[in-house]
Amino acid sequence: MPINPVKDEKGDDLTIYVKFPKRRLYLKVWQINVGRVKLYLLDSDIDKNHEEDRDVTLRLYGGDQEMRIRQEIVLGMAGVNLLTKYLNLNPTIYHMNEGHSAFLNLEIIKNIIKEKQVSFEVAKDIASSKTVFTTHTPVPAGNDIFPLALVEKYFKDFWPRLGLSQEEFLKLGMKPTIELEEGFNMGILALKIAGKKNGVSKLHGAVSRELFGEVWPNIAANESPIEYVTNGIHTCTWLAPKMKELYNKYLIPYWQDNIHKSQTWEKIKNIPDEKLWNIHKERKIKLIKLVKDSTSERLRRSGYSYEEIHEIVSKLDPENLTIGFARRFATYKRATLIFKDLERITQILNNQEKPIQIIFAGKAHPADKEGQDLIKYIHEISMMPQFKGKIFILENYNIAMSKYLISGVDVWLNNPRRPMEASGTSGQKASVNGVINFSVLDGWWAEGYTQTNRLDHWNQCRI
Numbered sequence: 001m002p003i004n005p006v007k008d009e010k011g012d013d014l015t016i017y018v019k020f021p022k023r024r025l026y027l028k029v030w031q032i033n034v035g036r037v038k039l040y041l042l043d044s045d046i047d048k049n050h051e052e053d054r055d056v057t058l059r060l061y062g063g064d065q066e067m068r069i070r071q072e073i074v075l076g077m078a079g080v081n082l083l084t085k086y087l088n089l090n091p092t093i094y095h096m097n098e099g100h101s102a103f104l105n106l107e108i109i110k111n112i113i114k115e116k117q118v119s120f121e122v123a124k125d126i127a128s129s130k131t132v133f134t135t136h137t138p139v140p141a142g143n144d145i146f147p148l149a150l151v152e153k154y155f156k157d158f159w160p161r162l163g164l165s166q167e168e169f170l171k172l173g174m175k176p177t178i179e180l181e182e183g184f185n186m187g188i189l190a191l192k193i194a195g196k197k198n199g200v201s202k203l204h205g206a207v208s209r210e211l212f213g214e215v216w217p218n219i220a221a222n223e224s225p226i227e228y229v230t231n232g233i234h235t236c237t238w239l240a241p242k243m244k245e246l247y248n249k250y251l252i253p254y255w256q257d258n259i260h261k262s263q264t265w266e267k268i269k270n271i272p273d274e275k276l277w278n279i280h281k282e283r284k285i286k287l288i289k290l291v292k293d294s295t296s297e298r299l300r301r302s303g304y305s306y307e308e309i310h311e312i313v314s315k316l317d318p319e320n321l322t323i324g325f326a327r328r329f330a331t332y333k334r335a336t337l338i339f340k341d342l343e344r345i346t347q348i349l350n351n352q353e354k355p356i357q358i359i360f361a362g363k364a365h366p367a368d369k370e371g372q373d374l375i376k377y378i379h380e381i382s383m384m385p386q387f388k389g390k391i392f393i394l395e396n397y398n399i400a401m402s403k404y405l406i407s408g409v410d411v412w413l414n415n416p417r418r419p420m421e422a423s424g425t426s427g428q429k430a431s432v433n434g435v436i437n438f439s440v441l442d443g444w445w446a447e448g449y450t451q452t453n454r455l456d457h458w459n460q461c462r463i
């Protein structure tokens with residue numbers, strides 16, 4: 001595997017550390033080469049650490065808040081030290097993807113104060129010029145908020161080094177209201193220090209300005225300094241190989257280097273319907289096989305008989321209109337909305353002339369009981385007599401599975417509660433593969449929908 005331990009000058013494995021209240025936590029450093037990009041990983045599972053501390057980097061979710069603050073101190077603070085002190089890299093810009101790494105601001109400020117002997121305010125301004133923050137969701141649970149006692153436990157030796165009082169320090173993670181709030185919000189810490197701040201679509205930018213308006217009490221909420229950069233996808237990663245071949249043949253030469261120019265896509269209309277449809281059908285057949293295999297395996301594991309399993313999976317048919325819904329089972333995405341009127345969906349799904357099948361996939365956050373219940377509900381529905389063999393839910397949704405789904409279904413369904421879907425890039429993955437995006441005007445689609453990319457605009461479309 002293209003992963004190696006980073007070595008120090010003596011040729012030993014490089015280990016760095018952060019100071020926790022009881023003792024130091026040591027971290028082994030690994031390097032992965034992702035193409036030409038170097039990715040560094042910090043690993044606490046080494047002999048040098050106390051038994052209790054070795055699992056800090058073991059899993060992302062599942063620990064308590066103390067585990068989480070330890071992980072974020074590792075990411076933000078040890079991360080900065082690794083780059084600047086050990087690897088002698090001097091990043092021009094640090095990008096915080098969500099607030100999880102926002103402690104990096106504090107480490108950067110501390111280092112500037114130490115090096116340049118300046119005040120906190122001056123150091124903060126310099127740190128601002130080096131930091132960018134992207135917020136990704138208007139869902140409140142998307143931001144970590146730590147109890148103050150926990151922040152005090154881990155930072156009480158730290159704030160004097162910034163020249164701050166306890167209160168001044170704690171308020172870095174709070175809206176500037178007069179009262180002390182109950183928690184230290186990592187998103188607010190990032191917003192207060194980062195020089196540039198953005199949401200991930202035009203609509204989400206506007207929503208974020210309102211949502212975080214109180215961080216800047218002296219200006220109108222809609223003028224909060226939060227901009228937007230609409231999330232995109234890496235087209236060639238998500239394009240089915242056969243589709244890519246088709247584009248190579250019909251689009252302008254070097255279209256892959258010019259995907260952002262509308263003129264690149266003018267010739268897409270020259271692709272004969274037959275050819276487009278044949279490739280789509282191949283993708284659909286592959287998807288149906290995946291659904292069959294995955295469902296059979298899961299039901300077998302749950303003790304269903306061969307006959308029962310056969311009865312369900314044999315109804316899958318690549319000739320049927322196939323609707324796909326695959327995303328995290330966050331409640332705002334409303335995975336079960338299509339079942340709101342059970343009688344009506346029963347009629348639609350049982351129309352003999354226009355057969356339909358719906359394929360779901362996704363995971364819920366380990367702490368999100370409501371999200372997990374949605375998965376259970378879809379499973380239960382899929383086992384009701386009128387829905388058997390028409391509704392499927394796949395386990396272990398991941399990037400590999402996603403590639404089958406976004407290119408193999410006919411319609412990609414997206415019905416979040418507006419404006420909660422910050423971007424929703426899976427719809428872009430479907431679209432580049434010629435799959436119809438059926439969506440609420442939320443996230444990227446509020447920009448992507450132009451009124452001319454409607455189904456009825458393409459009068460030759462025959463699904």
Ligand SMILES: *Cc1c(COP(=O)(O)O)cnc(C)c1O
Pocket residue numbers: 326327328397398399402423424425426427429
């Ligand atoms: C693209 C992708 C997502 C993001 O999908 P949304 O449209 O934002 O819901 C999530 N998981 C996987 C595996 C993906 O490929």
